[in-house]
Amino acid sequence: MPRGKIPIKRIEDPTTRHVTFCKRRGGLLKKACELSVLCDAEIALLIITPRGRIYEYASNNMKSTIDKYKKQTTSVRSNTYSREEMDDQFMQFYQQEVKKLRKQIYTSQISNEHLQGEGLDSLGMKELKQLETRVEKAISRIRSKKVTANFSSHLQL
Amino acid sequence: MPRGKIPIKRIEDPTTRHVTFCKRRGGLLKKACELSVLCDAEIALLIITPRGRIYEYASNNMKSTIDKYKKQTTSVRSNTYSREEMDDQFMQFYQQEVKKLRKQIYTSQISNEHLQGEGLDSLGMKELKQLETRVEKAISRIRSKKVTANFSSHLQL
């Protein structure tokens, strides 16, 4: 979008990620609302952050919309699938979920290593420069926090 | 929007309403997906037409996201999954495993943030000093790698 487009993948910088989250969350909620009004649709939208904060929009009533959804999806399914098939589905979901989480852990750990100056061989000059900038920012933040912490502890004496 | 803006109220003409519904539905689903990827958020989106047709997007799993929502909203709830499958040992293992992995991700991400000078409020002076040392080491490693990379690229010319 503005000032250059961004690739659609996880934003690693926490500050940027949070700012983008706030903005896009607002945009998404607004568009959900507009669609429901314009086209007379029933909409339920749940947004849950990794830390568990929940944002929601429901054009009618969250519970009734969810119930309506469940009714349609389970009425077809639940009686036609056997117990074994259900287990298979759970098994598949479980495997996918675990795979996804492990991948996420891997990515996060790589990023961690880079931030500690390890495993840099795979990085090009451009990436090294970006990394340097991030780490420089980090150190200035840490130092200014040290000053604050020190100041607070003096106040306590 | 284009060619003149429209007021946000029910579109009376059925054809126009349907066309707008299709387009905006697509846009909304896309934006929901982008937000979940960019900002690592768990999203569930239900769109139900007056005729009962359902469109949905779930970044993780519709059921588990809805359950997560219900868990936080309603005060007490003993189990997350329907009782038929509940007594399964497997489910318990699954839930434990996923919980463990999520915790690991959380820890790794916190560490990541600290290395980037974010979320430092919870740290004491001693921890800040340790962190500072780690980041100083990181930056000197990154800088020396930059030199190496630069040297290599010159050799190639």
Add this chain to the structure above:
DNA sequence: AGCGCTATTTATAATCG
């Protein structure tokens, strides 16, 4: 430290074929 700005990208209402 969330708001405003603004240059761009994206979404989309109207139109066209």
Add this chain to the structure above:
DNA sequence: TCGATTATAAATAGCGC
């Protein structure tokens, strides 16, 4: 009735305060 095209509105990434 449509998909494709356009002209325009809306959303938003990067900044600045």
